[in-house]
Amino acid sequence: MPLSLKDRLDASAAAAEARLDAALAGAALPGERVRPERLMAAMRHGALGGGKRLRPFLVMESAALFGIPADGAVTVAAAVECIHCYSLVHDDLPAMDNDDLRRGRPTVHRAYDEATAILAGDGLLTLAFDLLAGDDAHPDPVVRVALVRALARAAGIGGMVGGQMLDLAAEGRFSGGAALALDAPAIRDLQAMKTGALLALSAEAGALLGRAGAAERAALQAYGRALGAAFQIADDILDVEGTAEEVGKKVGKDAAAGKATLVSLLGLDAARALLDGLVAEATTALGPFGARGAILAEAARFVAARRS
Amino acid sequence: MPLSLKDRLDASAAAAEARLDAALAGAALPGERVRPERLMAAMRHGALGGGKRLRPFLVMESAALFGIPADGAVTVAAAVECIHCYSLVHDDLPAMDNDDLRRGRPTVHRAYDEATAILAGDGLLTLAFDLLAGDDAHPDPVVRVALVRALARAAGIGGMVGGQMLDLAAEGRFSGGAALALDAPAIRDLQAMKTGALLALSAEAGALLGRAGAAERAALQAYGRALGAAFQIADDILDVEGTAEEVGKKVGKDAAAGKATLVSLLGLDAARALLDGLVAEATTALGPFGARGAILAEAARFVAARRS
Numbered sequence: 298m299p300l301s302l303k304d305r306l307d308a309s310a311a312a313a314e315a316r317l318d319a320a321l322a323g324a325a326l327p328g329e330r331v332r333p334e335r336l337m338a339a340m341r342h343g344a345l346g347g348g349k350r351l352r353p354f355l356v357m358e359s360a361a362l363f364g365i366p367a368d369g370a371v372t373v374a375a376a377v378e379c380i381h382c383y384s385l386v387h388d389d390l391p392a393m394d395n396d397d398l399r400r401g402r403p404t405v406h407r408a409y410d411e412a413t414a415i416l417a418g419d420g421l422l423t424l425a426f427d428l429l430a431g432d433d434a435h436p437d438p439v440v441r442v443a444l445v446r447a448l449a450r451a452a453g454i455g456g457m458v459g460g461q462m463l464d465l466a467a468e469g470r471f472s473g474g475a476a477l478a479l480d481a482p483a484i485r486d487l488q489a490m491k492t493g494a495l496l497a498l499s500a501e502a503g504a505l506l507g508r509a510g511a512a513e514r515a516a517l518q519a520y521g522r523a524l525g526a527a528f529q530i531a532d533d534i535l536d537v538e539g540t541a542e543e544v545g546k547k548v549g550k551d552a553a554a555g556k557a558t559l560v561s562l563l564g565l566d567a568a569r570a571l572l573d574g575l576v577a578e579a580t581t582a583l584g585p586f587g588a589r590g591a592i593l594a595e596a597a598r599f600v601a602a603r604r605s
Numbered sequence: 606m607p608l609s610l611k612d613r614l615d616a617s618a619a620a621a622e623a624r625l626d627a628a629l630a631g632a633a634l635p636g637e638r639v640r641p642e643r644l645m646a647a648m649r650h651g652a653l654g655g656g657k658r659l660r661p662f663l664v665m666e667s668a669a670l671f672g673i674p675a676d677g678a679v680t681v682a683a684a685v686e687c688i689h690c691y692s693l694v695h696d697d698l699p700a701m702d703n704d705d706l707r708r709g710r711p712t713v714h715r716a717y718d719e720a721t722a723i724l725a726g727d728g729l730l731t732l733a734f735d736l737l738a739g740d741d742a743h744p745d746p747v748v749r750v751a752l753v754r755a756l757a758r759a760a761g762i763g764g765m766v767g768g769q770m771l772d773l774a775a776e777g778r779f780s781g782g783a784a785l786a787l788d789a790p791a792i793r794d795l796q797a798m799k800t801g802a803l804l805a806l807s808a809e810a811g812a813l814l815g816r817a818g819a820a821e822r823a824a825l826q827a828y829g830r831a832l833g834a835a836f837q838i839a840d841d842i843l844d845v846e847g848t849a850e851e852v853g854k855k856v857g858k859d860a861a862a863g864k865a866t867l868v869s870l871l872g873l874d875a876a877r878a879l880l881d882g883l884v885a886e887a888t889t890a891l892g893p894f895g896a897r898g899a900i901l902a903e904a905a906r907f908v909a910a911r912r913s
Contacts, residue, residue: 328763329763329767330763333771333774335774336767337762383727387723387724387727390720390723392719392720393723410779412778413770413779415698415700415701416766416769419691419695419727422727422730423730423757423762426756427754427761429753430750430751430754438747438749439746441746442749442750445738445749445750448734449731449735449738450636452731453728453731454637454640454641454645454731455638455640456637458727459637459728463639465721465724466643470720471721486639489638490638490639
């Protein structure tokens with residue numbers, strides 16, 4: 298009997314957590330002089346003990362489509378989660394979104410200090426590539442180097458870093474303070490970069506691990522892109538409708554910042570319709586995998602319906 | 606007739622600059638939606654138009670020992686320089702060293718703003734691994750993935766990031782404000798991580814590019830480590846003796862922060878003697894390369910004697 302979505306989410310979360318825990322152990326590696334205690338504690342605060350671990354789930358479930366067992370995907374899952382966690386640590390900084398609360402706990406710069414948070418983020422970003430380069434990521438260096446390239450692109454200028462930059466610009470941070478009046482395509486570009494790129498990479502990573510053909514790789518990318526867009530709209534809806542207690546971070550931030558989202562632009566009903574359309578797009582993209590794609594399809598529905 | 610050290614430094618600097626310039630071009634790559642203009646400008650400010658480019662020189666000259674032409678080493682040289690430049694951008698931030706001036710120009714957060722500087726640093730760090738993953742870094746993926754691993758280790762917890770953390774701790778940032786009374790071995794650990802690891806990696810990178818044997822790789826690492834230690838002592842001496850005009854950044858910072866350096870601990874004369882010893886160590890390590898190592902040996906002497 299196949300496990301439920303919740304069981305699988307829990308299993309991949311636990312596996313990724315254990316891999317991150319091992320990577321962030323306090324003892325110096327061979328060749329290292331010291332692992333500074335405060336840095337390790339801050340990195341662990343930023344990376345362990347919370348979060349849905351959606352990206353590790355996507356890596357591990359997409360890899361499973363190609364027969365890759367959990368052990369064979371968990372290091373890549375942990376690497377992708379390192380990137381996600383570093384981005385949260387840096388985005389929460391006072392100079393960025395200035396958040397005090399994350400996953401119901403103090404953000405890293407509140408629990409430690411700004412300098413430590415900057416370095417913890419830098420350390421997690423660097424660790425992601427360290428993890429991908431090791432032979433436990435995949436036995437074939439060709440696959441490992443493809444993962445490095447794909448992750449760097451998803452995380453960099455044309456992906457997450459660029460998306461956060463567009464997001465700050467949209468708030469009017471570099472143009473006198475008034476939020477920019479972005480239209481829907483501009484918002485979708487921004488969100489595809491800020492959130493979508495890493496989610497799409499997570500699904501694509503399974504195809505890379507499984508040495509999938511071009512069609513299957515493209516199918517998983519399309520799934521991941523649609524899921525990423527759905528994720529962001531669900532997030533924007535939660536920012537309007539959720540409570541801080543449910544969501545585990547401050548809500549109402551977009552409205553407070555006068556920031557255009559697809560929800561503020563189209564209204565809640567149209568945003569929900571768009572969300573439904575994206576879920577359909579995600580599940581359709583899984584067509585080539587037949588019944589084996591069921592758990593990823595269920596994940597897309599879960600992402601759209603989540604309350605936290 | 607062989608080119609002089611200055612000619613070779615200029616040639617590798619120009620080649621690395623051109624490679625970085627191309628990597629930081631404004632036009633979106635295939636698959637990218639947008640390259641945000643302000644982000645690109647800040648990254649270019651942080652990475653182009655200045656600096657000694659010592660790390661690219663070390664990559665390219667150590668690669669040349671194995672017959673690798675400039676073209677075959679310049680992408681790796683640019684990747685290493687990306688890491689160096691990102692570290693300067695982040696270290697200069699108000700929450701870190703709070704510097705206004707770098708290479709005689711405003712630091713990135715002064716020329717733009719803090720959020721942009723954080724993202725520009727993140728972007729450069731990510732770009733380094735993107736560059737290493739491309740087949741212009743080296744035709745063999747085995748070599749590329751070894752470079753990714755080595756660079757991540759030099760830049761991460763046990764290297765540069767950890768070293769900056771130790772440096773902030775040494776200033777008393779996390780212990781009530783008074784600088785810690787580090788002893789010489791602790792200072793050498795700190796400096797080996799903060800500055801030495803990336804310089805050692807730069808020399809080692811040539812061995813990786815040239816698929817050198819273990820002995821040659823170890824020789825270049827030893828050279829790089831000694832050069833890195835010499836570089837840092839020379840820096841500490843300049844911080845005492847140089848002028849901001851010569852050095853291109855604020856001087857007297859260590860004394861102002863009450864920070865222990867090998868200069869403050871041992872005195873100028875003993876620090877100079879240690880510097881001479883490290884230069885000898887660096888040149889001795891080059892023994893296996895015979896006359897071909899002359900330019901790297903000259904570079905070690907140059908680093909020790911530099912005034913900026």
